[in-house]
Amino acid sequence: MGEQRGAAVIGLGMMGERHAQVWKELPTTRLVSVYDVVEERAQEVAEQLGCEAAGSLEEAVRADGVQIVSVCTDDQAHREACVAAAEAGCHVLVEKPLATTLEDCDAIIDACERAGVKLMTGHICRFDAHYTRCRDAVQAGEVGEIVQVFARRNNIVPSGRRIGPRTSVAYFLGVHDIDLIHWVTGKRITRVHAEASSKVLADIGADDSIMTVFRMEDDSVGALETCWVIPEGSPNSLDARLEIVGTLGRVAARVGGEGFEQASQERAMRPDIVYWTEMHDRAYGGLRRQLEHFADCVIEDREPSVTPQDARAAVAVAEAIHRSLETGAPAEVGT
Ligand SMILES: NC(=O)c1ccc[n+]([C@@H]2O[C@H](COP(=O)([O-])OP(=O)(O)OC[C@H]3O[C@@H](n4cnc5c(N)ncnc54)[C@H](O)[C@@H]3O)[C@@H](O)[C@H]2O)c1
Numbered sequence: 001m002g003e004q005r006g007a008a009v010i011g012l013g014m015m016g017e018r019h020a021q022v023w024k025e026l027p028t029t030r031l032v033s034v035y036d037v038v039e040e041r042a043q044e045v046a047e048q049l050g051c052e053a054a055g056s057l058e059e060a061v062r063a064d065g066v067q068i069v070s071v072c073t074d075d076q077a078h079r080e081a082c083v084a085a086a087e088a089g090c091h092v093l094v095e096k097p098l099a100t101t102l103e104d105c106d107a108i109i110d111a112c113e114r115a116g117v118k119l120m121t122g123h124i125c126r127f128d129a130h131y132t133r134c135r136d137a138v139q140a141g142e143v144g145e146i147v148q149v150f151a152r153r154n155n156i157v158p159s160g161r162r163i164g165p166r167t168s169v170a171y172f173l174g175v176h177d178i179d180l181i182h183w184v185t186g187k188r189i190t191r192v193h194a195e196a197s198s199k200v201l202a203d204i205g206a207d208d209s210i211m212t213v214f215r216m217e218d219d220s221v222g223a224l225e226t227c228w229v230i231p232e233g234s235p236n237s238l239d240a241r242l243e244i245v246g247t248l249g250r251v252a253a254r255v256g257g258e259g260f261e262q263a264s265q266e267r268a269m270r271p272d273i274v275y276w277t278e279m280h281d282r283a284y285g286g287l288r289r290q291l292e293h294f295a296d297c298v299i300e301d302r303e304p305s306v307t308p309q310d311a312r313a314a315v316a317v318a319e320a321i322h323r324s325l326e327t328g329a330p331a332e333v334g335t
Pocket of ligand 1 (some may be wrong): 036077095
């Protein structure tokens with residue numbers, strides 16, 4: 001086995017801790033340092049996983065041996081950490097969305113280009129076979145020309161309560177499907193018309209649901225459903241669909257109701273075993289495959305599966321969705 005690449009993680013919430021665990025476990029990488037604005041959090045994760053707790057962003061990305069940095073801060077706080085990591089000469093894996101403005105996307109992309117480092121956004125669904133099978137069929141021409149696309153991503157309400165004050169359901173959930181629609185079809189969304197509803201999360205000023213109708217560059221049409229207030233008692237914490245109807249065929253993926261169910265006297269649950277699960281004390285699932293892919297791209301000097309322009313294109317659509325919500329009219333997707 002060759003030299004292990006050192007990794008650092010910035011932002012140690014739910015996702016950051018998972019990134020850190022995978023960097024520690026992969027045979028090609030080792031976890032060197034972690035950083036969070038909440039100092040005790042960095043100390044806690046460092047102690048648990050056996051690495052350095054950095055006292056600052058700079059200290060984390062410049063720690064001895066760090067070559068890969070995962071940025072897992074809140075959606076709107078990706079820019080500073082990505083730019084610092086790139087300027088320290090590290091390859092950057094940033095959680096989705098790349099950023100919440102095109103200006104931040106461009107600053108991150110420019111910093112990585114200037115430094116000559118790789119940049120990948122964690123569009124994790126590209127590492128889920130439900131969706132890779134859709135793409136393979138569409139790209140092989142088995143569906144023919146695209147006629148219509150439907151995507152849904154609904155989460156239970158704790159997710160909206162936790163994240164709602166910081167970002168929107170379009171940036172947090174919608175970008176997954178926007179990226180998938182672009183990637184699976186090979187076509188970009190060009191115009192959107194969105195409507196939103198806010199009842200459950202009105203007290204925190206967040207939309208509960210955003211429904212978007214869109215047109216694509218090949219004149220196909222589609223609908224995107226994003227909601228993060230489905231009842232907590234629902235068995236599935238995630239209900240996600242993708243359906244593509246073409247002139248020759250149809251592909252459809254359904255994620256969130258996998259064949260594992262657990263029930264107590266009060267409720268039944270179908271927890272995620274696709275993106276994150278542990279088996280024999282090791283992490284498995286989409287997140288591990290995504291990080292493994294990025295490490296392999298660094299080691300073999302290959303272009304990662306999600307290009308910076310792909311990630312920027314998903315943000316451009318989310319931005320257009322918000323423009324449409326503000327004006328009440330259709331919005332062209334910016335370039
Ligand atoms: N790929 C997926 O399936 C998936 C799932 C959930 C979240 N995410 C993405 O991961 C990112 C993090 O989400 P989360 O759910 O882990 O959030 P979280 O709230 O659980 O964690 C965010 C952490 O970042 C820290 N932080 C905030 N600003 C910081 C800064 N400037 N410097 C250092 N630390 C900072 C916070 O203290 C917190 O510990 C978001 O971009 C989110 O959209 C991806």
